[in-house]
Amino acid sequence: MRSIVIVHPQWHAHHGGHGHEHSFRTYEKVVRAVTAVSPLVEVTGPGCLVFPARGPSRYFGGEQAVVHMLHPLVAGVDAGPFGIGAAGSRFAAMAAAHMAAARSQPCIIDGSITQQFIDALPVGALHRLAEIPEDVVDLFLRLGLGTCGALSAIGEKALIERFGVDGRAVHRLVTGADTMLLDPGAPPPDIVRAVDFDAPLADSRHVVGAARACIEDAVAAVSRTGRQCVRILVTCETDHAETNERIWVEPRGFSAPSVAQRLSWQLEGWLTAAGEQDDPPGAVTSGVVRVVVTPLECRVLLADQPMLWGGRQQNAERASRAVSLAVAAAPGVSVSVPQWNGGRDASGEYARIPVDMVDLHDESAAQERVRAGRGVPRDWRGALPAPSPTVVHPDPPAVRVSDAHGVDVSVTGRHELSADPAHVTVGRHGFTVMRHAGPWPVEERWWDHVRRRRLARVQVLVREDRTGLERVLLLGLENGAWCLLARYD
Amino acid sequence: MVLPAGVRTAGVETAADLLARAGAHTALPVPAPLAPVLPMRGLERGRVHGVTGDAAASLVYALVAAASAEGAWCAFVDMPHAGLRAAHEHGVALERVVCIDTDRSLSWGRVVGALTDGIDIIVARDPVCTAAEARKVASRVKAQGAVLIVQGAVQSAQSFPLDVLFTARTQSWSFGACALERTVRVTAEGRRIPAARGVTVLLPSASGAVAGA
Numbered sequence: 044m045r046s047i048v049i050v051h052p053q054w055h056a057h058h059g060g061h062g063h064e065h066s067f068r069t070y071e072k073v074v075r076a077v078t079a080v081s082p083l084v085e086v087t088g089p090g091c092l093v094f095p096a097r098g099p100s101r102y103f104g105g106e107q108a109v110v111h112m113l114h115p116l117v118a119g120v121d122a123g124p125f126g127i128g129a130a131g132s133r134f135a136a137m138a139a140a141h142m143a144a145a146r147s148q149p150c151i152i153d154g155s156i157t158q159q160f161i162d163a164l165p166v167g168a169l170h171r172l173a174e175i176p177e178d179v180v181d182l183f184l185r186l187g188l189g190t191c192g193a194l195s196a197i198g199e200k201a202l203i204e205r206f207g208v209d210g211r212a213v214h215r216l217v218t219g220a221d222t223m224l225l226d227p228g229a230p231p232p233d234i235v236r237a238v239d240f241d242a243p244l245a246d247s248r249h250v251v252g253a254a255r256a257c258i259e260d261a262v263a264a265v266s267r268t269g270r271q272c273v274r275i276l277v278t279c280e281t282d283h284a285e286t287n288e289r290i291w292v293e294p295r296g297f298s299a300p301s302v303a304q305r306l307s308w309q310l311e312g313w314l315t316a317a318g319e320q321d322d323p324p325g326a327v328t329s330g331v332v333r334v335v336v337t338p339l340e341c342r343v344l345l346a347d348q349p350m351l352w353g354g355r356q357q358n359a360e361r362a363s364r365a366v367s368l369a370v371a372a373a374p375g376v377s378v379s380v381p382q383w384n385g386g387r388d389a390s391g392e393y394a395r396i397p398v399d400m401v402d403l404h405d406e407s408a409a410q411e412r413v414r415a416g417r418g419v420p421r422d423w424r425g426a427l428p429a430p431s432p433t434v435v436h437p438d439p440p441a442v443r444v445s446d447a448h449g450v451d452v453s454v455t456g457r458h459e460l461s462a463d464p465a466h467v468t469v470g471r472h473g474f475t476v477m478r479h480a481g482p483w484p485v486e487e488r489w490w491d492h493v494r495r496r497r498l499a500r501v502q503v504l505v506r507e508d509r510t511g512l513e514r515v516l517l518l519g520l521e522n523g524a525w526c527l528l529a530r531y532d
Numbered sequence: 533m534v535l536p537a538g539v540r541t542a543g544v545e546t547a548a549d550l551l552a553r554a555g556a557h558t559a560l561p562v563p564a565p566l567a568p569v570l571p572m573r574g575l576e577r578g579r580v581h582g583v584t585g586d587a588a589a590s591l592v593y594a595l596v597a598a599a600s601a602e603g604a605w606c607a608f609v610d611m612p613h614a615g616l617r618a619a620h621e622h623g624v625a626l627e628r629v630v631c632i633d634t635d636r637s638l639s640w641g642r643v644v645g646a647l648t649d650g651i652d653i654i655v656a657r658d659p660v661c662t663a664a665e666a667r668k669v670a671s672r673v674k675a676q677g678a679v680l681i682v683q684g685a686v687q688s689a690q691s692f693p694l695d696v697l698f699t700a701r702t703q704s705w706s707f708g709a710c711a712l713e714r715t716v717r718v719t720a721e722g723r724r725i726p727a728a729r730g731v732t733v734l735l736p737s738a739s740g741a742v743a744g745a
Contacts, residue, residue: 358603358604358605358650358652359605359628360650361605361649361650362605362628362630362650362651363650364649364650365646365647365648365649365650365651366607366630366632366647366650366651368646368647368649368650369632369643369644369646369647371646372639372642372643372645372646373634373635373637373639373640373642373643374635374639375634375635375637375639376632376633376634376635376639376643377632377633378630378631378632378633379630379631379633380629380630380631381616381626381629381631392616392617393616393617393620393626395631398630403630406627409627409628410627412627413620413626413627427710428709428710429621429738429739429740430618430621430711430712430713430736430737430738430739430740431615431617431618431621431740432615432618433589433590433593433614433615433618433619434589434613434614434615435613435614435615436613437612437613477707478707480707480709480710480711481710502710502711504705504707504711512586512701512702513702513704513705514586514702515705515707515711515714529615530589531590531711531714532586532587532588532589532590
């Protein structure tokens with residue numbers, strides 16, 4: 044089936060500096076530009092998308108016309124190198140697109156020469172472009188089968204006999220058949236799940252939360268048949284009948300949270316488009332009222348059976364299941380995961396984000412989430428030195444800080460203490476100050492009259508009057524009032 | 533064939549040998565300076581541990597750190613005050629941490645019980661439950677092979693059938709340009725520990741993690 048592929052070979056290298064998720068989010072711009080030509084595109088990963096050539100080429104008058112229309116559209120979004128390829132199968136189109144990226148002009152392989160084009164491809168392309176395992180490709184090379192043409196010559200029977208499922212996939216690829224159907228036709232209705240909202244939802248987080256049960260239901264419906272979904276169509280509809288549909292691919296198989304994550308990426312690009320420009324094409328005018336989840340392609344679960352003693356992936360699955368059980372056990376439970384946020388505050392450095400927004404199974408994304416220094420590189424000068432406080436008060440209680448004469452201590456405009464603190468009172472407990480350090484000043488957003496913040500922090504080593512225990516406290520002075528920011532328990 | 537007591541045959545192991553070997557697998561690792569204080573030199577699966585004292589928060593992070601770094605999942609239940617940066621400095625892998633806030637009602641036991649199904653270490657602060665519910669949670673922890681660490685005042689922890697109770701008391705702080713390190717006496721007592729054991733550690737040391745004193 045004729046397909047058109049657009050690849051940005053260096054997308055992840057250019058935009059992946061802030062993680063897999065960031066490069067997916069930024070890629071949404073390209074996807075949106077392409078949807079002007081073909082409404083339904085399949086995002087294989089950041090930097091690669093596929094759509095069937097038939098519809099658009101009939102509408103715009105030939106593949107040549109479609110490709111020439113796409114070229115300026117895609118070039119206008121991102122300055123990085125990209126290639127557009129069209130050919131008789133997805134694999135061939137993918138190879139053509141990579142070739143086009145290298146030559147920086149579109150590459151259209153005519154139907155009559157698609158087979159010759161595939162025959163000339165090196166077998167390494169099977170691994171790079173089509174998910175054939177590296178060791179299989181390596182074995183082909185050692186057997187002296189260097190090109191796809193040599194593989195198609197040895198025949199389907201021999202390939203399946205020796206390589207099983209992989210052999211069948213290889214045979215389909217090298218003969219120009221598709222391993223995945225781009226336009227799958229009507230899926231069986233019993234695994235399609237839809238959810239209608241009572242009121243239009245304009246915030247992507249609300250939509251993801253409301254569609255969660257529906258997604259879990261769809262994934263469960265597939266897994267009941269002993270299979271796992273690897274390609275899924277997610278359709279959103281607004282109150283004004285605007286629709287946004289996208290096909291997502293996950294070769295490892297979709298779990299409910301990973302589908303929810305794709306939905307959130309899809310919505311973020313779409314719902315926030317309204318705020319970016321005055322009148323972007325395809326901007327929404329209302330909230331989402333309907334989400335439909337259609338599993339398109341399923342694979343037998345057998346190929347991905349877990350290890351006997353459980354690997355990390357399995358631990359993550361168990362953990363994620365336990366968390367959903369805990370949420371179901373009681374209505375008032377909220378679950379969050381840490382995310383590095385940066386900041387000078389002991390409480391703000393790691394934010395807690397709702398677990399609905401992340402995929403607990405995705406280990407690399409999780410590591411990315413908590414890695415210090417992710418996101419925009421900034422210099423957090425004035426941050427406290429390690430070791431960090433172990434107990435941080437999100438809602439700091441007020442304290443009284445006085446010097447040796449019982450006079451309240453303050454901080455001057457140059458961030459100096461007016462006197463050495465000698466006594467601290469927290470509620471009914473009195474503490475005698477033995478040593479102090481600081482102040483560490485925080486001046487944030489001094490240009491903004493509303494959100495500006497001026498805070499001085501002092502670390503004190505105190506002896507509790509009642510018990511005689513030594514403690515270290517972190518005190519803060521903001522707007523003339525002292526508070527207990529954190530403790531080193 | 534009955535082997536006379538004390539006779540060892542090559543390749544034949546006694547049940548006690550097997551048990552001792554299996555024990556090594558059922559305990560989650562802890563940082564080396566803390567190992568002497570624990571009966572199995574690690575956090576034994578299926579047991580309820582209590583942590584109290586004025587340095588309890590640091591001790592909890594230190595106990596969890598090694599297992600977390602090796603792939604165990606942790607849940608912090610009702611700990612909105614947890615200093616996550618300090619946890620990170622102790623070596624806790626934050627990518628495998630979930631923070632759970634219950635509404636502190638009677639459903640607490642059900643929430644923690646559900647977590648034992650897949651979370652390896654559950655840290656709960658000041659639990660709200662009856663003694664009967666606590667026993668139920670403890671038996672579920674045992675059945676699932678999870679580790680429950682209850683942090684808080686001894687009074688609230690007493691309703692729990694604790695297997696080990698750790699007490700962490702500050703001895704002194706070393707304070708230079710800022711707070712640097714602290715000497716803490718960690719003691720453990722409990723049903724499975726014949727005589728109370730103790731160890732003195734730096735908690736935190738200058739690097740933020742636990743170190744031998």
